[in-house]
Amino acid sequence: MEPWVPSSLLDRAAEGRVDDAWVAGMWEHPGSRVFGVDERSTVTSTDGELRWQRPSGPYVPELHLLVGLVEGRAWFVAEAGVLGGPWETASLRDLTPVLDETMADVVVTGVALVNWHRVAPHCGQCGALTEVREGGHVRWCAHCERPRFPRTDPAVIVAVLDDADRLLLAHQRVWESNRVSILAGFVEAGESLEQAVHREIAEESSLTLTSLTYVGSQPWPFPRSLMLGFVARAVGTAIHVDGVEIEWGRFYTRAELEDAVASGEVTLPTSSSIASRIITAWRAGELT
Numbered sequence: 001m002e003p004w005v006p007s008s009l010l011d012r013a014a015e016g017r018v019d020d021a022w023v024a025g026m027w028e029h030p031g032s033r034v035f036g037v038d039e040r041s042t043v044t045s046t047d048g049e050l051r052w053q054r055p056s057g058p059y060v061p062e063l064h065l066l067v068g069l070v071e072g073r074a075w076f077v078a079e080a081g082v083l084g085g086p087w088e089t090a091s092l093r094d095l096t097p098v099l100d101e102t103m104a105d106v107v108v109t110g111v112a113l114v115n116w117h118r119v120a121p122h123c124g125q126c127g128a129l130t131e132v133r134e135g136g137h138v139r140w141c142a143h144c145e146r147p148r149f150p151r152t153d154p155a156v157i158v159a160v161l162d163d164a165d166r167l168l169l170a171h172q173r174v175w176e177s178n179r180v181s182i183l184a185g186f187v188e189a190g191e192s193l194e195q196a197v198h199r200e201i202a203e204e205s206s207l208t209l210t211s212l213t214y215v216g217s218q219p220w221p222f223p224r225s226l227m228l229g230f231v232a233r234a235v236g237t238a239i240h241v242d243g244v245e246i247e248w249g250r251f252y253t254r255a256e257l258e259d260a261v262a263s264g265e266v267t268l269p270t271s272s273s274i275a276s277r278i279i280t281a282w283r284a285g286e287l288t
């Protein structure tokens with residue numbers, strides 16, 4: 001499976017962003033751009049494309065977050081309301097397929113930054129109000145005298161194959177009626193990724209796994225997940241779903257899935273997700 005945005009030209013400017021004056025200078029540069037993210041994690045858009053504007057007014061570290069540089073041009077992100085508006089917005093699901101890899105990286109990073117600052121103004125240790133540093137990539141607690149970094153919640157997502165190379169797809173109770181995907185779940189405190197995979201698959205399908213292999217990851221800032229993708233072989237094919245979170249699940253051959261998709265019996269995840277990328281790789285015979 002292809003890595004997430006392997007050709008991205010986004011430079012997170014780790015050296016430059018430690019200098020507030022440099023960041024302020026980039027904000028004032030006429031070539032710089034800023035886009036907005038609203039409280040639903042949707043992004044300012046026009047006719048289905050990313051809507052950006054030139055920064056205006058003085059640089060305010062708490063409001064104007066530096067995503068990074070693309071071929072020398074600075075991209076900032078802000079709460080959509082900070083940029084005026086109201087603006088039309090689009091979801092990452094709709095936007096990332098029409099963006100190139102660099103801009104998909106910029107927009108997903110921007111959503112992750114805004115989502116983090118929205119919930120992290122206070123130090124998680126002492127509760128003091130923290131101060132934005134490094135263009136928004138760090139918050140500083142003056143009381144603890146320590147930096148606070150963006151939080152990421154790891155989640156595992158697993159393509160479970162049986163001995164005949166059939167793929168396990170399951171339907172979650174909360175989804176629209178015919179949607180299916182591969183199984184996924186959050187890593188719990190103190191768990192390794194491998195433990196999380198075995199536990200989640202056992203909980204959701206009662207299957208035991210062998211030959212667990214990492215296939216790739218993808219940021220999923222809703223609000224702050226990192227999806228870690230695996231493929232594994234099931235021991236046997238007897239599935240017992242929990243009936244609470246997972247309503248039903250079954251193994252599909254490639255031909256069975258083609259027919260089920262063509263007839264509308266099932267719908268698959270949207271193309272912007274790692275679930276879609278993993279399923280697509282399996283359908284193409286690239287997952288073994």
Ligand SMILES: [Zn+2]
Pocket residue numbers: 123124125126127128141142143144145
């Ligand atoms: Zn503190």
